[in-house]
Amino acid sequence: MPAVSFQSVSKTFSTPRGPFQALNDVSFDIEEGEFFGLLGPNGAGKTTLISILAGLARASSGRVLVQGADVQADYAEARRRLGIVPQELVFDPFFSVRESLKIQSGYFGVKNNDAWIDELLESLGLADKAKSNMRQLSGGMKRRVLVAQALVHRPPIIVLDEPTAGVDVELRQTLWQFIARLNKQGHTVLLTTHYLDEAEALCGRLAMLKQGQVVALERTSELLSRASGNVLRFKVDGELPAALQAQARVTGRIVQLAVHDAADIERSLALVRESGLVVEDIEVRKADLEDVFISVMAGSRQAGQEVAA
Numbered sequence: 001m002p003a004v005s006f007q008s009v010s011k012t013f014s015t016p017r018g019p020f021q022a023l024n025d026v027s028f029d030i031e032e033g034e035f036f037g038l039l040g041p042n043g044a045g046k047t048t049l050i051s052i053l054a055g056l057a058r059a060s061s062g063r064v065l066v067q068g069a070d071v072q073a074d075y076a077e078a079r080r081r082l083g084i085v086p087q088e089l090v091f092d093p094f095f096s097v098r099e100s101l102k103i104q105s106g107y108f109g110v111k112n113n114d115a116w117i118d119e120l121l122e123s124l125g126l127a128d129k130a131k132s133n134m135r136q137l138s139g140g141m142k143r144r145v146l147v148a149q150a151l152v153h154r155p156p157i158i159v160l161d162e163p164t165a166g167v168d169v170e171l172r173q174t175l176w177q178f179i180a181r182l183n184k185q186g187h188t189v190l191l192t193t194h195y196l197d198e199a200e201a202l203c204g205r206l207a208m209l210k211q212g213q214v215v216a217l218e219r220t221s222e223l224l225s226r227a228s229g230n231v232l233r234f235k236v237d238g239e240l241p242a243a244l245q246a247q248a249r250v251t252g253r254i255v256q257l258a259v260h261d262a263a264d265i266e267r268s269l270a271l272v273r274e275s276g277l278v279v280e281d282i283e284v285r286k287a288d289l290e291d292v293f294i295s296v297m298a299g300s301r302q303a304g305q306e307v308a309a
Helices: 046-054 075-080 097-107 114-123 139-151 169-184 196-202 220-226 262-274 289-297
Strands: 004-015 018-030 035-039 061-066 082-085 157-161 188-192 205-210 213-219 230-235 249-251 254-259 280-286
Touching: 004 046, 018 046, 018 061, 018 213, 035 046, 035 196, 046 061, 046 082, 046 157, 046 188, 061 075, 075 082, 082 139, 097 114, 097 139, 114 139, 139 157, 139 169, 157 169, 169 188, 169 196, 188 196, 196 220, 196 289, 205 220, 205 289, 213 220, 213 289, 220 289, 230 262, 254 262
Parallel strands: 035 188, 035 205, 082 157, 157 188
Antiparallel strands: 004 018, 004 061, 205 213, 230 254, 230 280, 249 254
16 A cells, blocks of 8 residues: 555636636555655645645645655545655744644644654754744754654654745754654655755655656666766857757856766867856766756656757
């Protein structure tokens, strides 16, 4: 039995401009013990899918099962098996960190779990903040408390919706060390993130959403194996020659181009120099998950082979 099963899930919203389909026949399973990544640009439907999984939104059609429990027909059981860390910083300003965790435990009928709360506080760097009022915490500390609240009832499935968005490097490292340990202990993890380096390092399998549809569903290693080419990266001041503009990915002064061999590299650099531009900070790297992602989102049939978008 899968840990989570999305079965032909569609969701349509009514808007002043007419119906908007956020999800269109989304189907995939997440197996027990997987570290699974859900990727996609803003507006792809990731948060809508997570909201349906959490029972915060109702699918227009299709089913979602959590270890066999239907999220609509058996909401309480399905929700008990999930620990969800939302994007938004939602907290009660009237309680301390420890009190918030005790209250969250009560929502799930969990008692006498002080030892586990202590472990959560220690593992997430919150031990010295246990008696602090929630409104006194920084944004990063509030994010840590949200993670602790999601885990306080020891759920078998952990859902992380952009958990490290806008937080410091220390929190990212602390969080991933702890979540990776829980995953090794058998917890299933579903992660949505815009940090593709995190997804590449942590997730064994990935689904990519585009305009509410699954456009890729593979093991991370298989996706990366398709990115067999190299990427030429350099900096320039000025506009690239027309011959390169269509295939280049430009961010400010940084230019990235898909290349296959040394001759391809020299040809590209020669075109830049002939246009009168000065090339700086040249490097060649292996294509990575970001390159695959951009290729898939651009609609390439062979993701990773044409990495510039």
